Amino acid sequence: MNENQELIAGRYETGRRLGGSAGADILAARDTHLQRSVALKVLRPESRGDAGALERLRRSAQSTGAVSDPNVVDVYDWNADADLAYMAMEIVEGGTLAESLRSHGPLPAGRAVSIASGVASGLVAIHAANQVHGAITTDSVLLTREGAPRLTALSGGPSAASNADEARNFAGVCSPEVLGGSSADAASDVWALGVVLYESITGVRPFDGADTVAVATSVMRDTPVAPSQRSVGVPFVLENLIMRMLSRDPATRITTAAVALSELSMVTSSLAATATVANPVAAPRTEALPVAGQVAAGAGGSAGATVSGVAAGDRSGNAAGPSRPWLVPVLIAVVVGLGGLLAWSLFGPKDTNKSPAEMVTVPDVIDETSETASNTLFEAGLRGIPQEKTSETVKEGTVFAQQPQPGTKVERSTKVRYSVSTGPTTTTSSTTTSSSTSSTSTTSSTSTTSSTTTTTTIPPTTTT
Structure with missing residues (x-):
């Protein structure tokens, strides 16, 4: 151990600082008893005098130690008192x-x-x-x-x-x-x-x-x-x-x-x-049918034994292999058939129906709130587009119309526009009153949020 290292609890040789918070440091350390590297969370002196900080360290160590999962760091050792407060954990580099x-x-x-x-x-x-x-x-x-x-x-x-x-x-x-x-x-x-x-x-x-x-x-x-x-x-x-x-x-x-x-x-x-669809596996290799009179190397003879399918020692034009008089009409039939298929694919009637896997049913979002409608459409694989409109009969914030209509089959990710009521049309004077009320409501809401937020307690950030 060099002069810059500290021995904690008689076993942990401390090294570089990994992170920490205002009240604690996370240090790289060496467990001299078990000869392994650890991350050591050490409370600073001012935090060791805080009973709440000591209790949180104890709970953190015990609750983490109760969990066994490869996606959660292991806790090896801990101590929480005014003289010495630390937690030894698995180090993640x-x-x-x-x-x-x-x-x-x-x-x-x-x-x-x-x-x-x-x-x-x-x-x-x-x-x-x-x-x-x-x-x-x-x-x-x-x-x-x-x-x-x-x-x-x-x-x-x-x-x-x-x-x-x-x-x-x-x-x-x-x-x-x-x-x-x-x-x-x-x-x-x-x-x-x-x-x-x-x-x-x-x-x-x-x-x-x-x-x-x-x-x-x-x-x-x-x-x-x-x-x-x-x-x-x-x-x-x-x-x-x-x-x-x-x-x-x-x-x-x-x-x-x-x-x-x-x-x-x-x-x-x-x-x-x-x-997989974007990068399909290469299709199995197919061999071309041999042209009449040709013999592939290795199929009844070596490549060097034939020249254009004619035996090197036979200039009469007879193939080196057995005669196949039936092959020519078969090949002609194949070529004609392929030509017909090509013509059909190019000029024949097209199937305009979409694959059922690409289609979804538009759900009914009428009478739902705007937020619920948006979530419902998301879950159906569609994109909701809200449009605010006045309505004399529909409660403010409620959906009262949509396009496409419920039950319609559409492509996934299609936009569904729905109308959200803003309430009845108001006169100029009532609009002013409404605006004032809205402003008051907003101020009140903001004040409430502010109050809630400032009293929200913040758990410590643990960096290991």
Whole structure:
């Protein structure tokens, strides 16, 4: 051990700093007892005097230790008291997903789905152990040197954000329910995975803003911009999954890691099938029929034994092999038949019917809310285009017309336009009143969101 190293707990020789937060450092270390490399999270002196920080470290170590899954880091050892507080974990040398995105930009769809599948598998194990990760971000997804994902240790519970950037960053992955004051749970972990997947293929967060309040307001109110509008080549099947993972309506949202993993598996299969169609396996090689009078080398004689199918020693024109007088009419019939097929394909009647696999049925979204209609159409493989219109009889925010009509067979990804009521037509004076009321409502809503956000507790960011 050199003079720059420190021996912690009588066994861990510390090395370079890997990361950390305001209250702790993550160090590369060597376990001298077991002769292996570890990542060592060490609380700083000021944090060791905080009973809450010690309790979170204890819970993080114990809850992570209760999970056994190759997609979650292992915890080897821990201690949590005022004199010494640390947690020894599996070290992952490939950096974080966040670092990869900053260095190389958005991931190809297949790679993003592969990483998300690993994270989802880890979440299945975490939730099966009755635990919650509570801090799923691109910073908490570690990558091995081979590119396999590993989730960092579980958060151990909420804590106050150490700075504005940390609070803003965390608000961007919080589900609407957590921002509304609910505790983090399995469903909020899956929501955060949707945010990570969105960021992986676009390079940006689905919800953003200048500060924590603006980000939280976006989560509570906004529908994310479709990934395909931010990044070229995002497959529709993947976009559809992400948008359902980030639906504000819990009734249409994917809320369990098991379902997310199953759907990611289907996306993987779809991408593989698409790649196969785009790059088909070479067709089996076919041999051309020999022209009458020719014999292929190796079929009844060597190549050198014949010249244009005539025996070298026979200048009379007789073939070296047995006579095949039937071959000429057969070949003529084949040529005529192929010519007929070619003519039919070029000039014969065309089948204008679409393949049933390419067609979907337009669902009925009349009387649904605009958001529910959008989700319903997404699930059907269609693109919803809302159009606001006044209506004297239909409640504001309700769909009252759509085109194409329900039950119509259309191509997948077809745009379905639907009319959303803005309520009855108002006079100028009532419009002013409405505007004033709307402004008051908006102010009130913003105030509520601000209050909620500022009291939202922020779990620590674990970087290992």
